[in-house]
């Protein structure tokens with residue numbers, strides 16, 4: 754029996770692969786070895802997928818956007834909290850100006866610090882968000898060929914999933930999905946539906962049976 758060499762670094766991005774036997778690089782989503790799904794005949798799956806727009810559930814699946822990814826939500830929260838700090842900082846500076854004869858004092862200093870921290874947070878959140886917004890949001894009929902996962906992806910217990918997805922136009926690709934927590938419904942192998950993707954990230958799949 755042929756023994757394939759254990760891949761320890763990604764040939765695509767050079768990152769260290771955390772676990773032996775992984776089929777996908779958890780950092781850049783490059784395939785490290787062919788998935789078992791590669792050997793199956795995709796043609797019947799494609800034939801099923803092209804009928805999806807005729808299904809009664811299809812319109813609703815296309816209309817319901819999945820929730821933001823955790824990364825996007827974090828950026829949004831950071832932008833909001835930063836903006837709030839800016840407002841509070843401005844209020845402190847204005848109050849001190851109105852209430853003291855000198856026009857500046859302790860509250861000016863505190864307000865100034867809040868203002869700067871708030872500006873930095875808001876700017877960082879805005880940049881992170883706009884980076885994600887630049888990636889095109891796509892929704893397409895999909896068949897889940899294979900799911901795999903890496904636990905503790907970032908050392909904080911985050912689970913990152915990888916989905917080998919087959920699309921109706923005959924193309925396929927590997928997309929990552931960051932775990933949302935215990936209550937989440939996970940997409941199983943063989944599931945069909947409308948997949949919402951942004952770049953290489955899978956945001957969600959709304960089930961449509963075909």
Ligand SMILES: [Zn+2]
Nearest residue numbers: 763766778781
């Ligand atoms: Zn890589």
